Amino acid sequence: MDDAISIRQLSKRYDSGFEALKHVDLDIRRGEIFALLGPNGAGKTTLIGCVCGIVRPTGGTIVVNGHDAATAYRQTRAEIGLVPQELTTDAFETVWNTVTFSRGLFGKPRDDAHIRRTLESLSLLDKRDDRIMSLSGGMKRRLLIAKALSHEPSILFLDEPTAGVDVELRQEMWRIVRELRRAGVTIILTTHYIEEAEEMADRVGVINHGELILVEEKTELMHKLGKKQMSLELTEQLQSIPDALNRYQLELIDDGNVLVYTYDTHGARTGITPLLQELNEAGIRFRDIHTTQSTLEDIFVSLVKSPP
Amino acid sequence: MNLHAVKSIYYFEMARAWRTLFQSLISPVISTCLYFIVFGSAIGSRINDIDGVSYGAFIVPGLIMLSLLTESISNASFGIYLPRFTGTIYEVLSAPVSHVEITIGYVGAAASKSVVLGCIILATAGLFVPIEIAHPLWMLAFMILTAVSFSLFGFIIGIWADGFERLQIIPLVIVTPLAFLGGTFYSIDMLPPMWRTITLFNPVVYLVSGFRWSFYENADVDVALSLAMIGLFLTACMITVSWIFKTGYRLKP
Numbered sequence: 001m002d003d004a005i006s007i008r009q010l011s012k013r014y015d016s017g018f019e020a021l022k023h024v025d026l027d028i029r030r031g032e033i034f035a036l037l038g039p040n041g042a043g044k045t046t047l048i049g050c051v052c053g054i055v056r057p058t059g060g061t062i063v064v065n066g067h068d069a070a071t072a073y074r075q076t077r078a079e080i081g082l083v084p085q086e087l088t089t090d091a092f093e094t095v096w097n098t099v100t101f102s103r104g105l106f107g108k109p110r111d112d113a114h115i116r117r118t119l120e121s122l123s124l125l126d127k128r129d130d131r132i133m134s135l136s137g138g139m140k141r142r143l144l145i146a147k148a149l150s151h152e153p154s155i156l157f158l159d160e161p162t163a164g165v166d167v168e169l170r171q172e173m174w175r176i177v178r179e180l181r182r183a184g185v186t187i188i189l190t191t192h193y194i195e196e197a198e199e200m201a202d203r204v205g206v207i208n209h210g211e212l213i214l215v216e217e218k219t220e221l222m223h224k225l226g227k228k229q230m231s232l233e234l235t236e237q238l239q240s241i242p243d244a245l246n247r248y249q250l251e252l253i254d255d256g257n258v259l260v261y262t263y264d265t266h267g268a269r270t271g272i273t274p275l276l277q278e279l280n281e282a283g284i285r286f287r288d289i290h291t292t293q294s295t296l297e298d299i300f301v302s303l304v305k306s307p308p
Numbered sequence: 309m310n311l312h313a314v315k316s317i318y319y320f321e322m323a324r325a326w327r328t329l330f331q332s333l334i335s336p337v338i339s340t341c342l343y344f345i346v347f348g349s350a351i352g353s354r355i356n357d358i359d360g361v362s363y364g365a366f367i368v369p370g371l372i373m374l375s376l377l378t379e380s381i382s383n384a385s386f387g388i389y390l391p392r393f394t395g396t397i398y399e400v401l402s403a404p405v406s407h408v409e410i411t412i413g414y415v416g417a418a419a420s421k422s423v424v425l426g427c428i429i430l431a432t433a434g435l436f437v438p439i440e441i442a443h444p445l446w447m448l449a450f451m452i453l454t455a456v457s458f459s460l461f462g463f464i465i466g467i468w469a470d471g472f473e474r475l476q477i478i479p480l481v482i483v484t485p486l487a488f489l490g491g492t493f494y495s496i497d498m499l500p501p502m503w504r505t506i507t508l509f510n511p512v513v514y515l516v517s518g519f520r521w522s523f524y525e526n527a528d529v530d531v532a533l534s535l536a537m538i539g540l541f542l543t544a545c546m547i548t549v550s551w552i553f554k555t556g557y558r559l560k561p
Binding site for chain 1: 310312313315316317319320323324327391394395396398399400401402403404405406556560561
């Protein structure tokens with residue numbers, strides 16, 4: 001029983017008939033950062049809603065730390081903190097009161113020291129007596145995290161934590177998430193920023209049209225699906241690729257100034273050595289070489305575009 | 309029982325009333341004072357005693373009931389509609405709280421506010437007319453029962469409403485007319501027989517009548533019947549609320 005969350009055959013059909021989730025199976029390991037990737041409307045928020053008790057699933061089971069989310073909802077929900085996508089706050093409340101409210105709501109006795117620590121770690125302590133409406137967007141986002149952490153959950157859901165957030169704030173968000181992981185919190189974040197998953201996640205799940213199309217270790221995923229490209233800047237413009245080099249499926253770009261070779265890093269032989277040799281033999285000279293690895297974004301786009 | 313959660317919701321709602329003290333307490337008190345000045349003192353001085361009670365004193369229970377009904381509904385409906393509107397309801401729905409606890413928190417706070425308001429209006433009325441309360445405990449019981457029932461009703465409206473207009477429409481179109489026609493300003497014995505019969509279908513008649521009985525020991529309808537009607541309304545509201553939570557109606561998709 002080392003999974004923090006275990007989801008089996010989870011389905012959700014809305015009253016409108018729309019199937020937001022189709023028999024999703026997913027295990028979240030304790031202590032990991034799991035990134036759930038998917039385009040808008042893929043079912044990310046519905047999945048989170050089902051685990052947190054905001055959406056009623058139409059089928060399947062959710063087990064959180066060994067407790068069934070449907071029958072033992074008190075135990076499961078007390079373990080979970082949720083940071084919603086929208087900046088939903090009570091504008092007229094003070095920071096301190098709203099975080100204290102959250103803690104009580106989740107059944108924990110008042111603990112000012114913990115609230116203080118939480119606010120401090122999120123750089124909100126000096127704002128504790130301010131009304132929420134006076135906070136900036138970034139502060140509100142941090143406040144929502146403080147609220148979600150007020151009851152010391154072991155699992156934290158971050159629904160698009162960096163949507164519409166500037167670069168600086170995004171990096172701060174990443175720092176906060178890493179600190180939480182160090183503290184032993186299991187983190188599930190949804191995002192459609194690939195770089196976020198790439199930067200932070202231990203494992204990545206890709207969801208599209210309500211189906212989980214892939215769950216993989218991030219490094220494994222990038223390794224497996226990762227294509228590398230080698231670009232050769234030619235010293236002399238080339239009109240066409242010599243037929244002798246056809247088997248390398250080269251591309252000629254930039255008006256014949258750059259030759260691109262795509263290869264699989266996973267393959268036993270990348271074919272670089274023979275290619276360079278043959279280029280040499282063909283009298284094609286180049287002045288620079290650089291290689292690029294395809295990003296998670298490329299992988300993602302190719303996954304989402306191709307029919308499941 | 310997640311008592312911490314009930315307390316949190318309750319205090320949160322009470323704090324909201326404290327912040328909006330003016331509209332929560334002052335404005336109903338002012339409007340009640342106006343009723344007393346107009347109906348109690350100005351017009352009331354020309355109206356005969358009703359069942360041995362001066363007109364000014366006669367309308368006190370009805371006026372308190374009127375405020376109790378409208379304030380319970382508006383407090384409770386606004387209390388649950390606001391988090392739905394702003395989206396903060398997600399937190400309550402994702403918390404380890406039962407439906408009963410959520411309801412106790414919100415409805416309890418709304419009802420408490422109404423009862424406090426009722427007492428303040430009663431005290432205010434005491435400045436205008438001499439008031440005697442024959443059965444103070446029964447009076448309090450009627451007050452609390454009415455506040456709880458109509459706060460529950462308001463809670464239902466707050467969940468049903470999908471816009472601020474809808475939030476207002478039931479209190480305005482249904483509750484205020486029922487309250488005005490429910491014997492607030494007159495004894496239904498004063499009505500022609502046909503209207504008297506029709507009035508008996510108005511639930512507010514039973515509330516006002518029972519409440520007035522606790523003051524002056526005279527009632528339009530039997531006190532037991534008044535209690536039974538409040539109980540019936542309370543039960544109907546409770547059944548509706550439990551249905552709402554069971555089906556997730558407008559709360560959980």
